[in-house]
Amino acid sequence: MVIDLRSDTVTRPTAGMKEAMFAAPVGDDVFGEDPTVNALEEKLAGLFGMEAGLFCPSGTMTNQIAIRLHTRIQTEVICHQYSHIYLYEGGGIMANSLASVKLLTGDLGKITTAQIAESINPDDVHAPETTLVSLENTMNKGGGSIYTLDEIKPIHALCKEKGLKLHLDGARLFNALVETGESPADWGAHFDTISICLSKGLGCPIGSLLLGTKSDIKRARKVRKVFGGGMRQAGILAAAGIYALDHQIDRLKEDHARARALGEILRKQSFVTETLPVSTNIVIAKLVGITPEELLQKLAEKNIKAVKFGKDLVRFVTHHDFGDAELEEFGKQIGKM
Ligand SMILES: *Cc1c(COP(=O)(O)O)cnc(C)c1O
Numbered sequence: 001m002v003i004d005l006r007s008d009t010v011t012r013p014t015a016g017m018k019e020a021m022f023a024a025p026v027g028d029d030v031f032g033e034d035p036t037v038n039a040l041e042e043k044l045a046g047l048f049g050m051e052a053g054l055f056c057p058s059g060t061m062t063n064q065i066a067i068r069l070h071t072r073i074q075t076e077v078i079c080h081q082y083s084h085i086y087l088y089e090g091g092g093i094m095a096n097s098l099a100s101v102k103l104l105t106g107d108l109g110k111i112t113t114a115q116i117a118e119s120i121n122p123d124d125v126h127a128p129e130t131t132l133v134s135l136e137n138t139m140n141k142g143g144g145s146i147y148t149l150d151e152i153k154p155i156h157a158l159c160k161e162k163g164l165k166l167h168l169d170g171a172r173l174f175n176a177l178v179e180t181g182e183s184p185a186d187w188g189a190h191f192d193t194i195s196i197c198l199s200k201g202l203g204c205p206i207g208s209l210l211l212g213t214k215s216d217i218k219r220a221r222k223v224r225k226v227f228g229g230g231m232r233q234a235g236i237l238a239a240a241g242i243y244a245l246d247h248q249i250d251r252l253k254e255d256h257a258r259a260r261a262l263g264e265i266l267r268k269q270s271f272v273t274e275t276l277p278v279s280t281n282i283v284i285a286k287l288v289g290i291t292p293e294e295l296l297q298k299l300a301e302k303n304i305k306a307v308k309f310g311k312d313l314v315r316f317v318t319h320h321d322f323g324d325a326e327l328e329e330f331g332k333q334i335g336k337m
Contacts, residue, residue: 003304003326003333005262008172008255008281008319011203017243024239028232029055030225036235040242044196044209047245048188052217054210055238056229059084059171062195062210064092065223067132069193069216070165071099076128078102078119082109082141084169085134096227100128108276109142111135113154120162133159136169138176141309143276143284144259146176149186156190166190171197171208175280178252192216201252201281202244203320206237248320255281255318258327262316265331271295283316284309302333 004010013021027033041053056062063085071077077093079086081103085093093101102119104111121127133155137147159166168191170176177184188194193212198204210220224230231237256279263278266285276284287295292308299306309315 001303001326001329003322003330005316005318005322005330006305006307008200008317011201011320013203013205013240014320016247017203017240020239020243021236024235026233026235029234030230030232034233034235034238036242037238040238040245041209043242043245045211047184048194048211049185050188050194050211051214052212054217054220054224055231055234055241056208056210056224057206057231059169059195059197059199059208060089060092061224061227061229062208063134063167063169064089064096065210065220065227066167066193066195066212067093067099067134068097068223069212069219070132070167071097072131073098074100074128075131076100076102076121077132077134078104078111078116078130078164079134080104080106080109080111080136080139082139083134083136084140084171085136087141099132102130107142108145109136109139110145110147110151112151113158116155117158120164130162130164132165132167134167134169136171138172138280138282140171140282143278144172144175144280144282145277146179146279148180149182149190152187152190165192167192168194170194172200172280174249175201175252175256178250179256179280198241198244201248201255201319202241203248204237204240204244207241209241251320252281255320255322258322258324259283259316259318261327262318262330265334266316269334269337281318283318285314285316287312287314298337299333302337304330304333 024036045053120130139145198207271290273288
């Protein structure tokens with residue numbers, strides 16, 4: 001048994017999902033004629049109470065399109081220093097949008113209204129114009145930490161007051177929502193654009209959606225084209241997304257329960273000093289007396305995979321293909337180390 005906890009992207013489509021993919025009616029989506037893509041875009045936008053959606057190959061693309069929509073050359077994005085849009089998207093803020101970025105610090109990868117207010121540039125010849133605030137929920141580098149709607153509301157109000165756009169990298173937003181019980185529509189009401197990944201905990205092979213107003217999504221379609229993301233009979237992939245939204249949201253709670261159990265097992269090991277609080281499906285363990293490379297090597301010998309996540313940090317992510325049997329095996333193997 002191989003236990004792959006490197007990411008929730010390693011999940012494979014289930015039999016039911018594959019059947020839905022095979023059965024999907026398709027057309028040419030660049031002509032706007034793929035009925036399954038259109039259905040997925042309408043379904044997810046509807047769920048969030050937003051006007052329109054755009055199906056893209058990756059969450060990097062949906063985030064980068066959003067940044068392009070909300071910035072121009074010589075403008076600036078405000079985000080946490082650990083944001084995916086900054087750390088893990090290949091310098092795309094600069095490369096795709098010629099924009100600058102202001103990085104904020106904050107516990108568990110989160111930033112506050114007061115910090116943002118202080119970071120908005122003055123109308124001054126020296127400064128890039130601040131046009132966008134980008135948040136991430138759940139926060140990957142924060143150990144899958146959650147923003148609640150109560151934290152978002154004042155940020156949204158500030159952005160409105162200052163004329164800034166607010167984007168959400170919601171790659172794992174459903175992980176947050178199944179924990180808090182908050183409704184997608186309430187989240188949709190507080191952002192200009194939201195990016196959602198289907199290829200993480202929701203278990204699809206490919207795909208992310210960008211949600212926003214009709215006019216923003218119309219512009220986003222053009223940006224997707226120039227990024228090379230216009231796809232043809234993409235309904236085969238979109239069908240997996242529709243299936244996931246219908247069948248695989250609630251089960252994210254199981255991933256969270258197993259992550260909490262995994263965190264407990266890890267905290268009992270002599271080589272772990274602590275984990276970040278486990279809020280969703282991500283466990284970040286802080287090591288002592290062993291380097292991440294050494295631990296990963298030892299784990300690999302037991303057929304367990306994880307990733308280095310900092311100088312003394314290792315990340316474990318639970319997902320659809322990590323069940324109770326895998327959790328038990330993980331405990332057994334770790335006990336032998
Ligand atoms: C995975 C992820 C993305 C998008 O990644 P892709 O691999 O390009 O789909 C964006 N933001 C966060 C927080 C992620 O975890």
